[in-house]
Amino acid sequence: TRLATQQRTIGVLVPQIQNPFFGNLFRGIQDYIYNEAIDAILVSTDSDQRKAHRYLEHLIQRSVDGFIIATQLDSQDPLLQKLQRMHIPYVLLDQNEGDEVGDQIIVNxxxxxxxxxxxxxxxxxxxxxxxxxxxxxxxxxxxxxxxxxxxxxxxxxxxxxxxxxxxxxxxxxxxxxxxxxxxxxxxxxxxxxxxxxxxxxxxxxxxxxxxxxxxxxxxxxxxxxxxxxxxxxxxxxxxQPITTMGHKAAELLKERLEDPTRLRQVIINDVKLIQRGSTK
Ligand code: RIB
CATH class of the missing domain: 3.40.50.2300 (Response regulator)
Incomplete structure (x- = not known):
């Protein structure tokens, strides 16, 4: 049986999947989209700009509905501009502070x-x-x-x-x-x-x-x-509230898919010191 038409697909780009930071981030995304009729395609770019571009192109060709991008891209990146031209929404986080178009999750x-x-x-x-x-x-x-x-x-x-x-x-x-x-x-x-x-x-x-x-x-x-x-x-x-950041990124993207014209959203997260034995 085919998927119901309202089922959406998003692309998620992370720089290094073997780093648990990005694994935890994806878990937060997955936790949220599981109940929201959204599937995700996850790619790890090895912090390589060319790979990031190639994956973005492929996923655009596959008509994904939106992106969560944790891989660093320049705010002038031609692929980000292409997403804007094609009205494909994206949420940037972590390593992307410069972009002033997409919704963003940043950390203090x-x-x-x-x-x-x-x-x-x-x-x-x-x-x-x-x-x-x-x-x-x-x-x-x-x-x-x-x-x-x-x-x-x-x-x-x-x-x-x-x-x-x-x-x-x-x-x-x-x-x-x-x-x-x-x-x-x-x-x-x-x-x-x-x-x-x-x-x-x-x-x-x-x-x-x-x-x-x-x-x-x-x-x-x-x-x-x-x-x-x-x-x-x-x-x-x-x-860093990593899983929460993933969760919020997915939520922002879902809301953007539902309301493409709403104001740009930027969520800033606080961090805290966790003192353990290695500095006692
Ligand atoms: O572990 C990955 C690191 O790079 C984290 O500190 C995160 O904030 C990222 O930018």
Whole structure:
């Protein structure tokens, strides 16, 4: 039997499905659409612009009714403009702050960065290391700038802060940079590390263990996101309401499908500090 005609299909683009942040996000979307006669096609773009474009084209050809886009796209992106021309609604979230057309779910990164800095200043031991991505989406730029501004406000001199970079937000990249940090600070008996997300922080824990250092006695470690693993690894982090963001994105898209002319909606979410054993 064919689907009832009112059944809709949406496309969901995420940059890295193996990162539980995006898995949780999709769960929130799914939870909502399950009861709303909407199906989803999920694609993971590997943070690759060409793949994002190709998937968008394919899904447009398949006549999907709308999109939820968590993969970073420039606000001038030709594909976003194509969606606008074709009146295909989309909701942007997380890594897309610039676009001023589509409905949007954003997170208060300013608040998140300040909470990170406040906590680092309170628990810090030895030098502070910030592990940040080489390529930064605008939300992550805001987050990192707020961390730096917050540390300065807490009178932590720039000379006591060291930057390390990861090529992408994966556990593998986290372990690689962690090994480098452990080698560079081998003789140091106290260290404080903040990683830009939990995936990278989890990767770093492996390098810390391999260097036979103790968390938190020797190394205090903090992440960002509060994905499922953070709780089980006792990782201090910043909680982003990830599943709720997915839920709200799906709700905004559904409402937009029903009322294409309503005012543009932007929902801003707060974050909070979750203090666990890794910074005790
Ligand atoms: O884990 C993925 C990270 O990149 C999160 O911090 C999220 O906000 C995204 O931009």
């Amino acid at each position: 990164e300013q608040q998140g960065g300040h909470l990170v800095a406040e906590h680092l200043a309170a628990v810090k031991q030895g030098p502070i290391i910030l592990v940040v991505p080489q390529q930064q989406s605008s939300n992550i730029q805001t987050r990192i700038a707020a961390v730096r501004a917050g540390l300065a406000q807490h009178q932590i001199p720039a000379a006591a802060i060291y930057d390390y970079q990861v090529a992408d937000l994966t556990k593998l990249a986290g372990t690689a940079v962690g090994k480098q940090i452990m080698a560079d600070f081998a003789g140091v008996s106290a260290l404080t590390i903040w990683a830009v997300d939990d995936e990278v922080a989890i990767g770093i824990t492996k390098a810390i263990q391999q260097a036979h250092k103790q968390i938190p006695a020797t190394v205090k470690l903090m992440g960002y996101d509060d994905t499922d693993y953070a709780e089980y690894l006792n990782l201090t982090t910043i909680h």
